Structures are given as structure tokens and as C-alpha cells.
Amino acid sequence: MSDRIASLLLIAVGAVFIYLATQIQTAFFSDPLGARWVPIFIGIFLIGSSVALFVQPRSTVEWPPRDTLLRLVLTLAGFIAYGFLLNPLGFIAATTIAFALFALQFGGKPIRAVLAGAIFAVAAYLLFSTALDLYLPTGALFERWF
């Protein structure tokens, strides 16, 4: 059943894709094929394979129960929040929080998780930012002190 739903979704995606492809602007100077055709072919290809899947679904899917789904959504929220907090809070603070959150999800105890997060965040900062000279944000909040 999931296969069928997925294939319907993919057919819809393919259709939208083809429609959007027809809206691509044509440049004045263009190669013989142009910018539109390959996406259109890809869309057709996707729709074709999805129809084949719809006609004969291949496997069943075990979706996780509600509470696990909730955890997954929470983790997803954590990922998103981590990304948005990087610049305001800076790498070290944001990472500590994110690390602790993820560790909790995987069974770590709260205090240990926060501690591990802090250690890891500092270590990572030293390795990547100081030693390897990559850019990691120091955080808008802390910028005044540096």
C-alpha cells in the first residue's frame, strides 16, 4: 500500500516537474536541445517508473508507531533548530545543546549528555576552527567579548 501511495506522490512530483520545466525561460542563444527538454525527459522517466511501481507494488512497509514518530519529528525539529541557532548562539553553545538533545534521544543520561556535548563542542571548535582554519560562527551573543 505504501508503495502505491509513494508511486502516486512520485507521479504527482513528476507532473509538477514537467509543468515547471515548460516554464523555464529560453535563452536567446541556446544549444539545439535547450534548457527544457532534459528535465521534461526526466519527468517522463520518473512518471513512467512510478506507474510501473503502482501497477505492481513490490514490498510492504512497517511504519513506526505513533510515539516513535513523535520522537522522529522531535529529532527533526532538533536538526532544524540547530541550524538556525548556529549563528546567534555560536558554534560551541549551539552544538552543546544539539548534542545533548540528540544524546538524550539515544539513551544518554541528562547530565552526562550535556557534559559530553560541551566537551565535544569545544574539541570540535579547536580542531576545525583553530587547527584547520575553517569558519565556525562565534555567535552574535558572544561577539562583543571577542
Next chain:
Amino acid sequence: MEAFAALLGGFETALTLQNLIFVFVGVLLGTLIGMLPGIGPINGIAILIPITFALDLNPTTMLILFAGIYYGSQYGNSISAILLNVPGTASSVATTLDGYEMAKRGRAGPALAMSAIASFIGGTLSIFGLVFLAPALAQFAIRFGPAEYFVLIVFTFTTISALTGKYFVKGLIATGIGLVLATIGLDPGTGVPRFTFGQLPLYDGIDFVSATIGLFAVAEVFQLLEQSRVGGEVRTKIGRAMVSVKEFWESFWVMIRSALTGFLVGTLPGAGATIASFLAYSNEQRWVDKEGSFGQGDVRGVAAPEAANNASVSGAMIPLLTLGVPGSGTTAVMLAALLALNLNPGPLFIQQQPDLFWGLIASMYIGNVMLLVLNLPLVGLFIRVLLIPRWVLVPSVAVIGYVAVFSVNSSVFDLMVMTALGVLGYLLRKLNIPVAPVILALVLGPMMETNLRRALSLAQGDATVLVGSPITIVLWIMVAASVILPIVTRKNPLASASPAAESRDEEDAPPLND
């Protein structure tokens, strides 16, 4: 022969104490950087370039250092591919297919060891190939025009869709999804924005690192979380740290053939290593996989791509050194370094700078040996990574993934793309749609399109150019074969040989209601 004498001269250059030290340092640093999930050879070299320039070495030594870093990070990628299911570069994706399965079954040691050995054999064979065949191969590579490239990439897609995962249709869908993602960005031919919805960061398309970390690392986090709550904690076991003699001999011809494939494909400027590793994997699956064990942790499934992608490294050096055209992204970085040092690779390079050329070749060989010597003993250490408790390991991998993605553009947008692809990757895994073709299509899709349009441009719209040369015809036949064979041999060969596989195979099951 003269080439051999020159090679010996090269060894003389390479075997000085200073150069040996730098090969060692390069391989070590490369391995360490490559081990970090998401950081591939290109990032590795790019990160280490400022340090190497600060050391102010002579050109030969610097090139030797780069070669060491390149080899090292190629191997380091296999480590994160096998232990964590996060490939650092597209050519390591094929390694994840069996490597991670082996790690899950407690055979991470043999996987890592086989990876080192296969890399060594692949690299060694191809270096000899380089010595004796460089000019001839340059000729072969020249015959590959855009039309030939186009068909080659189509062949790679069909072959991989047929062989990854259990269902051909799902492999095709995965390729389709990847191709959809690949078209996002500015059109390579005309510069027109496609599917960017006005978002400026999307103009460059979806970045490879975001896609890899998202589809592999983030999706893995979701999947592990689900498993630990639903399926019960999977106790990771660590077995021995070395391949058995039996496994080695079983894989011997696999490695030789894959090295050959890798070397030939690597000479084609472009995505040599990626195509090479996947073609080798699928070829070997066709040749030797009688029980359908590829994809379930067959050690030969690790040997094939590893031998091929290392062989392709030397192959990729050929266009760089003989034609001045980089054979891969990493050799492009090397080209930049060479130019910065005022050296000009090209047809006259071998004549004008024989010491440099042969010294480099010799040190590549030494780098190969160094890799084996350095890493085989360390395999025991590397697999201990799996013993780190999950609540530490998973967040660490996630954070490093964030750093890797962020280091590309310092962009939060990239992180969001990564997260979205993580959700997609999780859904794909639940639906039994293989993820490898998605990333492969993302990497090779633009190249396929560019070559198609270039071929048509050069032929001024005449589509017969696509079947114009013997190479294209042969490749089209191979494409047809790779599509028809799986459909014709629908009766799954797994069914009779292995009962466990049979229970998973539901292709012949009655219509499902859920």
C-alpha cells in the same frame, strides 16, 4: 624499456628521506581527514593546502605530499563509509553498499582490511599501467567525445538501477529522483535558472556535501532512532580485524578485474572514480554473485569498488599529466597547485619535467605501500569506533556532518537542504528505494546533460551523432542489455539458494493490502 628506466629514476627521487617523510605525513593526514564523515579528498586537500604552502617545499616534494593526502583521504573515506555509512565522496558510495552491511554484522575488521588491500592492489596495478600505457591511453581517452560520455553515463545509471537494491523499478525511481534534484540550479548550457523558485542559494544547485550528509548521515540518525525504539537495540559486535586467507583468494580476481575497469574508466576526464567504482561493483555482481550476497555484506562487494577507485586515481593522473586536463575534481585541485608552482602539465610535461613526472609516479606507488603498512595494523583501532556508545557516536557524527556542510558555504540554507534530504533519505529507506542511485544521479546527472547537449551542439542538432561511433554503439548495446536482462530474468535467483533471502523477497507475493 626506457619508461621502466625512467621509473627507476623516479624511485630514486622519491626514496629520499625528506620525500618519504612527506609521503607518510600526507597519507596519515589524508586518512585522518578523510575519516571524518562528509570530508572527502577534495575538501581534505583544500583544507590542507594552506599548510602545505606555508611549508615552502620544492615542487616535487609538494606534489608528493598532495598525492599522499589524496590517497590517504580516499582510504579515509572508506573508513567512514564502512563504519558509519557516510561516504565522503561519490566514489565511496559503492563501498557503503556492502561495507556497512559487513560492519553491521560484526565484520567491520575484514571490511576495512579488504578495503586497504584492494586499494593497494588496484593502485599498484594501475601505476604499472600508467608507466607502460600512458601514451596509448591518452589516445583512447581522446576518442571519448561528448556523445560517448553521454552513453557511458546512461549505462552507469541503468546498470546501477538494475543492481542496487532488490527491485529494478525502485532503482530506476531512485535514479529519477536524483536526476530531478540534479537539475536544480542554473542551466549549464544557457545559464537560465531552473527550479530555483527564486532562491539565490539554489542557483548553484544542491551541493554534494549537503546531499551526502543528508541522505546518508541524517537519514541514518532517523533510522537508528527508530530501530532503537522499535526493533530493540542492535548490539554492535566487533569481530576479527583481518580478512581470512579464504576471503582474500575469493576476491583476488575480483580485484584484478576491478582494477582494470577502474584504470580504464579513470582515464576518462570527468567522474572517473565514481563511475569506475559503480561499474566495477555491478560487473562483479554480474560475474561472481551467485547467491545474491552482494548488498548483504559480501566482502567482494567491498573489494571491487575499492580496487577500482584506487586504480582510477592513477588513471585520472594520465589526462592530467599528458593532456593537462584533470581527470577528477581532486586532480583539478592538483592542477591548480601545479600551476601555482609555475609548472604546466600538458603534452610536453613528461619531456620537460621528467624528474617531476617519474618522481610523482614513484611516490604514488610508495604512497600505496605506505597506506597498506599504515592502515592494516590500525584497522583494529578503527573498528573500536563502533564500540563508542550510540548516545555519543550518533550526535558526534551529526555535528561533524554539520561542520562539513557548513564549511562549504557557511550557509544555514545548505543545512536546511541537508535536513530536508535527510527526511527524504529516511523515507526512501523505509520504502526500500535504494539511496545510492540518488546520489549517483545527483553527481553524474549534470554531466550527462551537459554532454548530451554538447554532442548535439557540435553536430548542429543532428541526433545521429549519438549512435555515430563504434564506442557509442557498443555502449548502447550494453545499456539495452542492462535494462532487458533484469526484466527477462525476473524469477529472482535468490529464491532457491537462500531461504533467508526468500522471505524478504516479495516480488511474487499476491497483491498487498495494508
